[in-house]
Amino acid sequence: MALALTWRPAIAPIQPPPANSFSPTIVARGAALAQIADCMVCHTAPNGRPFAGGRPLKTPFGTLYSTNITPDPATGIGHWSFAAFERAMRQGVSRTGAHLYPALPYEHFTHVSDQDLGALYAFLMSRRPVAAIAPANRLIFPLGFRPMLAGWNLLFLHQGPLTIDPSESAEWNRGAYLAEGLGHCAACHSPRNLLGGEERSHLYAGGVAEGWRAPALDQSNPAKQRWTPEALYTFLRTGISPDHSAAAGPMGPVVESLSHAPDADVRAIATYIASKMAERASSSPSVPPTNKPYGARQAYPIGATLFAGACAGCHDTGAPMAGQGRPLLSLASDLSDTDPTSAIQAVLRGIEPPVADRGPNMPPFSDNLTDEQVAATLAYARARFTNQPPWPHLDRMVAKARKESQP
Ligand code: HEC
Ligand code: HEC
Ligand code: HEC
Structure with a gap:
């Protein structure tokens, strides 16, 4: 019974279709869809060739490596027919019949239309083949055993198209x-x-x-x-x-x-x-930004001093950054969130301008501030720029975030 549930047949290999066998219009559509799906983000190693895999993905269950999805026959998906590709995207099963880890978000890709999957396939199969083998996964026992994933799919995979809501636009x-x-x-x-x-x-x-x-x-x-x-x-x-x-x-x-x-x-x-x-109760834009420097300094004197030295040059009301129309910290969700993790990570790892080097940059402080100092600075910032209660166990959360930010 268990075997019958978990077993999936291999799908016969095909000869890699020539890149010019796909319509350029469909390839272009596939390129746009691949952007929305971040295929390249996950399937490219740091400084690696696009789509050749090898990017480590840390999960609570261990580290997984994305695979090579260029049409290289030996190390990529060159031998994959559309049927094999579709099964991987919709059911999380590789061409060989092995179950794939849901780090490939097939519980979402399962909703993608046939037409869009066809465009993605055309786009990938017309990339330049790259020979590259991803490092072996390092998962906690017994998760390295792929047939277990069939049980996961029974519980969490909901296949089929999304229903259209006719009451919406x-x-x-x-x-x-x-x-x-x-x-x-x-x-x-x-x-x-x-x-x-x-x-x-x-x-x-x-x-x-x-x-x-x-x-x-x-x-x-x-x-x-x-x-x-x-x-x-x-x-x-x-x-x-x-x-x-x-x-x-x-x-x-x-x-x-x-x-x-x-x-x-x-x-x-x-x-x-x-x-x-939409239904969220929210303050109106006319409410002045929360900013209570005196009260916050009284409550967190060390944090206030650290903030003045390390952060105020960018984040105080008179800072040049504020003059350039950058948001005040009172508007950052990270400081208001019940969970401090992203505020901590922003301080430890900094912020790189996400889009083409335009825009904001915040330096990483992981080498310059201790866990206690990061916690004190953020406790002060939360007290000063939000009306939320102090974060509990902030020291411990900083130590945990620092551990997770190490490669
Ligand atoms: C969040 C990261 C992530 C994203 C986004 C992602 N993948 Fe993957 N993908 C993976 C990982 C990790 C694996 C390997 C899973 C395993 O080893 O079980 C994988 C495996 C695959 C495989 C199976 C390859 C093989 O040799 O078995 C295909 C095909 C694939 N991805 C295609 C895509 C396409 C197409 C997209 C975009 C539409 C995409 N992936 C987006 C992480 C991702
Ligand atoms: C060189 C300028 C600079 C310095 C110094 C700096 N930041 Fe930032 N910080 C930024 C920029 C830029 C952003 C992105 C938002 C924006 O553009 O306003 C940001 C965003 C943040 C955010 C919101 C995170 C998010 O997800 O958007 C927090 C919290 C934060 N900073 C805290 C700090 C703290 C605490 C310090 C001192 C330890 C500090 N920053 C020092 C430039 C700086
Ligand atoms: C790989 C994980 C990941 C995916 C996929 C992802 N997000 Fe995010 N998103 C994050 C994280 C982490 C943050 C917090 C970053 C920070 O601290 O500034 C965030 C922040 C946001 C924010 C800011 C919220 C706020 O109140 O500050 C919005 C809006 C958002 N994401 C929308 C989206 C949308 C829409 C998509 C799908 C197209 C998406 N995200 C996909 C991880 C992700």
Whole structure:
């Protein structure tokens, strides 16, 4: 019985189709879809060749390496027919019949239309083949045993197209299709259960990604000012919203990809995600920014001194950055969030301009500040720039985040 459930046949190898056997229009569509899905982000090693795999992905269960998805016959997917590709994307089963780890977000890709999968296939199969073998995965026992994943699929894989909501606009439905499918936004922005499955009753309630906190994108979103479709569009397109903050950590590559995606598609995603947050009770834009330097200094004198030395040059009200229309820290979701992880990571690892070297830059402080100093600075910043209660166990959270930021 167990064997019958887990066993999947191999799909016969094909001769790699010549790159020019695909229509250029379809290849171009596939390229745009691959941007929305971040295929290249995950399937390219640091300084590696595009799509040749080998990028390490840290999960609570160990480290996985993405594979080579160039059409190289020996080390990539050159021998894969469309049927094999479709099965991998929809069911998480490799051409050989082996189960794939859900680090490839097939629980989302399963919703992608045949037509769009065909375009993605055409795009990948017309890339230049690269010979490259990914390092072996390092997973905690017994998860290295792939047939176990069949059980995971029974529990968490919900195949089939998404239902259209006729009460919503065509743009909203397009956004739902892209965000839930290729965009796999919920893969990072949802809590996961102990087995690593997304909690379907709490989709978008906030999750964890590569040691960062991906804030809630539902009514519990922590942003001080409500995310409108326009603000979301600007953020997803450029990596920064003047009424919020910048895309940091794992959100950086997402907006980098979206900066190349078709404009109408990014607008559709923004419309859909804004509707998820819509019922949120939020302050109106006219409320003055929270800024209580005196009270915060009294409560956290050491943090105040550290902030003055390390942060104020960019983050105080009179700083040049504020003059350039950059958001004040009181608008950053990271400081208002119930979970301090992303604020800590921003300080430890810094923020790189996500889109083409334009835009904001914050230096990493991991070498210059101790865990206690990071905690003291952030306790002060939270007290000064938000009306939220102090974060509990901040010291411990900093130590944990620092451990997770090490390679
Ligand atoms: C979040 C990271 C991530 C994203 C995004 C992602 N992949 Fe992957 N993909 C992986 C990992 C990790 C594996 C290897 C899984 C395993 O070893 O079980 C993989 C495996 C695959 C495989 C199976 C290859 C083989 O040799 O078995 C294919 C095909 C694939 N991905 C295609 C894609 C395409 C196409 C996209 C974009 C539409 C994409 N992936 C996006 C992480 C990702
Ligand atoms: C690889 C994981 C990952 C994926 C995929 C991802 N996000 Fe994020 N996202 C994050 C993280 C982490 C943050 C917090 C970054 C920070 O601290 O600034 C974030 C932040 C955001 C924010 C800012 C929220 C706020 O209140 O500050 C928005 C909006 C957002 N993401 C939307 C999206 C959308 C839309 C998608 C799908 C197209 C998406 N994300 C896909 C990880 C991800
Ligand atoms: C060289 C300038 C610079 C310095 C110094 C600096 N930051 Fe930043 N910080 C930035 C920029 C740029 C952003 C991105 C948002 C923006 O553009 O306003 C940012 C964003 C943040 C955020 C929001 C994170 C997010 O996801 O958007 C926090 C929290 C933060 N900084 C805390 C600090 C703290 C604490 C210090 C001192 C230890 C510090 N920063 C020092 C430039 C700086």
